[in-house]
Amino acid sequence: xxxxxxxxxxxxxxxxxxxxxxxxxxxxxxxxxxxxxxxxxxxxxxxxxxxxxxxxxxxxxxxxxxxxxxxxxxxxxxxxxxxxxxxxxxxxxxxxxxxxxxxxxxxxxxxxxxxxxxxxxxxxxxxxxxxxxxxxxxxxxxxxxxxxxxxxxxxxxxxxxxxxxxxxxxxxxxxxxxxxxxxxxxxxxxxxxxxxxxxxxxxxxxxxxxxxxxxxxxxxxxxxxxxxxxxxxxxxxxxxxxxxxxxxxxxxxxxxxxxxxxxxxxxxxxxxxxxxxxxxxxxxxxxxxxxxxxxxxxxxxxxxxxxxxxxxxxxxxxxxxxxxxxxxxxxxxxxxxxxxxxxxxxxxxxxxxxxxxxxxxxxxxxxxxxxxxxxxxxxxxxxxxxxxxxxxxxxxxxxxxxxxxxxxxxxxxxxxxxxxxxxxxxxxxxxxxxxxxxxxxxxxxxxxxxxxxxxx
Amino acid sequence: xxxxxxxxxxxxxxxxxxxxxxxxxxxxxxxxxxxxxxxxxxxxxxxxxxxxxxxxxxxxxxxxxxxxxxxxxxxxxxxxxxxxxxxxxxxxxxxxxxxxxxxxxxxxxxxxxxxxxxxxxxxxxxxxxxxxxxxxxxxxxxxxxxxxxxxxxxxxxxxxxxxxxxxxxxxxxxxxxxxxxxxxxxxxxxxxxxxxxxxxxxxxxxxxxxxxxxxxxxxxxxxxxxxxxxxxxxxxxxxxxxxxxxxxxxxxxxxxxxxxxxxxxxxxxxxxxxxxxxxxxxxxxxxxxxxxxxxxxxxxxxxxxxxxxxxxxxxxxxxxxxxxxxxxxxxxxxxxxxxxxxxxxxxxxxxxxxxxxxxxxxxxxxxxxxxxxxxxxxxxxxxxxxxxxxxxxxxxxxxxxxxxxxxxxxxxxxxxxxxxxxxxxxxxxxxxxxxxxxxxxxxxxxxxxxxxxxxx
Numbered sequence: 001x002x003x004x005x006x007x008x009x010x011x012x013x014x015x016x017x018x019x020x021x022x023x024x025x026x027x028x029x030x031x032x033x034x035x036x037x038x039x040x041x042x043x044x045x046x047x048x049x050x051x052x053x054x055x056x057x058x059x060x061x062x063x064x065x066x067x068x069x070x071x072x073x074x075x076x077x078x079x080x081x082x083x084x085x086x087x088x089x090x091x092x093x094x095x096x097x098x099x100x101x102x103x104x105x106x107x108x109x110x111x112x113x114x115x116x117x118x119x120x121x122x123x124x125x126x127x128x129x130x131x132x133x134x135x136x137x138x139x140x141x142x143x144x145x146x147x148x149x150x151x152x153x154x155x156x157x158x159x160x161x162x163x164x165x166x167x168x169x170x171x172x173x174x175x176x177x178x179x180x181x182x183x184x185x186x187x188x189x190x191x192x193x194x195x196x197x198x199x200x201x202x203x204x205x206x207x208x209x210x211x212x213x214x215x216x217x218x219x220x221x222x223x224x225x226x227x228x229x230x231x232x233x234x235x236x237x238x239x240x241x242x243x244x245x246x247x248x249x250x251x252x253x254x255x256x257x258x259x260x261x262x263x264x265x266x267x268x269x270x271x272x273x274x275x276x277x278x279x280x281x282x283x284x285x286x287x288x289x290x291x292x293x294x295x296x297x298x299x300x301x302x303x304x305x306x307x308x309x310x311x312x313x314x315x316x317x318x319x320x321x322x323x324x325x326x327x328x329x330x331x332x333x334x335x336x337x338x339x340x341x342x343x344x345x346x347x348x349x350x351x352x353x354x355x356x357x358x359x360x361x362x363x364x365x366x367x368x369x370x371x372x373x374x375x376x377x378x379x380x381x382x383x384x385x386x387x388x389x390x391x392x393x394x395x396x397x398x399x400x401x402x403x404x405x406x407x408x409x410x411x412x413x414x415x416x417x418x419x420x421x422x423x424x425x426x427x428x429x430x431x432x433x434x435x436x437x438x439x440x441x442x443x444x445x446x447x448x449x450x451x452x453x454x455x456x
Numbered sequence: 457x458x459x460x461x462x463x464x465x466x467x468x469x470x471x472x473x474x475x476x477x478x479x480x481x482x483x484x485x486x487x488x489x490x491x492x493x494x495x496x497x498x499x500x501x502x503x504x505x506x507x508x509x510x511x512x513x514x515x516x517x518x519x520x521x522x523x524x525x526x527x528x529x530x531x532x533x534x535x536x537x538x539x540x541x542x543x544x545x546x547x548x549x550x551x552x553x554x555x556x557x558x559x560x561x562x563x564x565x566x567x568x569x570x571x572x573x574x575x576x577x578x579x580x581x582x583x584x585x586x587x588x589x590x591x592x593x594x595x596x597x598x599x600x601x602x603x604x605x606x607x608x609x610x611x612x613x614x615x616x617x618x619x620x621x622x623x624x625x626x627x628x629x630x631x632x633x634x635x636x637x638x639x640x641x642x643x644x645x646x647x648x649x650x651x652x653x654x655x656x657x658x659x660x661x662x663x664x665x666x667x668x669x670x671x672x673x674x675x676x677x678x679x680x681x682x683x684x685x686x687x688x689x690x691x692x693x694x695x696x697x698x699x700x701x702x703x704x705x706x707x708x709x710x711x712x713x714x715x716x717x718x719x720x721x722x723x724x725x726x727x728x729x730x731x732x733x734x735x736x737x738x739x740x741x742x743x744x745x746x747x748x749x750x751x752x753x754x755x756x757x758x759x760x761x762x763x764x765x766x767x768x769x770x771x772x773x774x775x776x777x778x779x780x781x782x783x784x785x786x787x788x789x790x791x792x793x794x795x796x797x798x799x800x801x802x803x804x805x806x807x808x809x810x811x812x813x814x815x816x817x818x819x820x821x822x823x824x825x826x827x828x829x830x831x832x833x834x835x836x837x838x839x840x841x842x843x844x845x846x847x848x849x850x851x852x853x854x855x856x857x858x859x860x861x862x863x864x865x866x867x868x869x870x871x872x873x874x875x876x877x878x879x880x881x882x883x884x885x886x887x888x889x890x891x892x893x894x895x896x897x898x899x900x901x902x903x904x905x906x907x908x909x910x911x912x
Contacts, residue, residue, distance in 0.1 A: 033614050034614055158490055160839055359840060384616060384843060387840060413813045415891045416890075432872050438871070
């Protein structure tokens, strides 16, 4: 009896905390779903600002727009952080066709980010189809020299998490040109990183690595339907020719910015919790999912805290990173400054997997913290948030190296992500208001719990 | 030591069963994602057959198409079950406008299923806006007589499960006309059951109940944007007028069919496990989500079992029910026949919540069975299926009354469902191939486990 009485106060405190947390999460979700600017911000960012490739006018507009919106929230501080970014410009729309016994069949392609242009008159050459970079070695210079290498390994449909299939495929896009150049290829085309069969070519970063500039070759993505067609036609006639023309260009690096806003912590202003996404997008669309969604959700975390009058113990900072897509300079610069000024980051959360129904989080932390965080799962159950796993979190928060930092990435439903990723259909209409808002609420809930109960 | 040895064989058996089940589920999911007809069936059903309102030519085509496809699967039996269904025809596209100080503003409406027509010249009347049926009583006959009652209680955005918001709202659509007629209203218009603001009016069943025919009044849905506009204009001018015209008509009941296919059970052919959806749709679109998705997923359960060469112990029967939308006669007929022939149904699973990413199931069963089923949850974890709850399952399997039957409903992500439900945008392009296939795999997995381990 004594024992029971002894434990009662502690039990009562825990129960009180649990009820308080349940109540707070309920208020957060309700605010996100009924009274948040999240969706209208995305509308503006997508439809008024538009695409935001690093160094573009759109990116500059995006900086100005989000800074202005953060200023309207009554935060303690809103500022820009200078960062130099690459400037790559697509130029004229690319053209490509299959030339098979004098029949031209136009196929949709787009230059990969960072690619060089073709000669003005384009490139016409025979095509050699491969399923991997490794296959180049088997084929050797004799079979590759003077040809266009066509990488056509599809994303695996059988993985439940589509990000896994992307990871298993993207080397073709990122390093395909560099490797094919070593075997004398004159260009490469890569099957779009898309699980669906459609007519959208998907761009994305590629790198020539340490290849001498004189050896650079043009590289482009072809739509999945285009890839299927080309592969079929190659089976019928391995000597067919492919024409491609693109006029993309590299310029000198230009000045751009990370956009930052913060609410000062009431107890530990020196401890910083970051929430963010990346403000830059590819140029083919307005990047509503990648990563307009992550930006407005991150802004909304601070919006919600202000609206429900939650005063965080630690400093909550939203960071809209510049240049995730083709360089990652925003994330690197942010870490550089944080290190130089001895800032103490205890937590970082990134949303960069699209504005789809949230399912959970991935975490980078030690086991003790993971166990602690996992204990919060029941609080998320009413909101159908169920997946807490260890794993990669976000490219922009990746450089952060504070000693005891816990990192997290929002995990939305991944099934439709690669239908839109880096393609012309990554547009506002592809984002559902409620799914976007539920993501923001889920992020705000994790930020709240972390702010309350910290790390071990 | 002895004790441990004693338990080892049982432990080993359980472990073996678990591994076998893990393996089977893995094979089921892989088959669904790489080698299923599910999506191409839906393409045909949506784009070749089209809308399938009970009694329509489309419904008849749907019966013929699905029967033929089931026949191609090599099942033990495929047949049609006769069922009489109502025939209601929309007729000419409806027109409506707000007439405010001689300015006409056209708004999108559609007749509710089962509504009568307006006079040929339409109806013009003042409008009284209410938020509930109950409010009619407060207003009384004086304020309602001769007017159009405008039901404008929106779906609540704050509920996580959108079905809950639908349930809290749909009385306005289903019984609104009947109740308003009692107060002398000349017609009703109902805010569409849609969480999004857009221009699609959403139809759906309504009933005059036991109202004398002479008192029937026309009733229509108005798009959510239209409802917002009308409400705003009413605040400015409560005497504005509304014009509506619709020419829908009732005909005598016609003969239609449930489409049924089955694999005979190898051990208990007399025990029947049903999986199904409803083949009829509303007439405004092809009903890809409601419930083309449920039909092709159910067909795919049997397709997958055939492809992986799984021979069920119990009889597995797919039933594509006719007339869920405006009568439920297919479900009632199926139960009537089952009862008359003393069939023993042990399990029924319906998919009628759209072809979105599956999240879990709802179950109607006793606690012992629910506990047993819940123990299967870990097997579903790799597929992100996490929500096993008690609750309503499906309108078509609802009439089934076998003594010991367990019923289940597939629960897909619900956020986007009411963007499309009963509206002109419930079309094939709104369904994602992978999400649809994951639903089929999830259903097949539950059917498999139930077939293996039965009920208590």
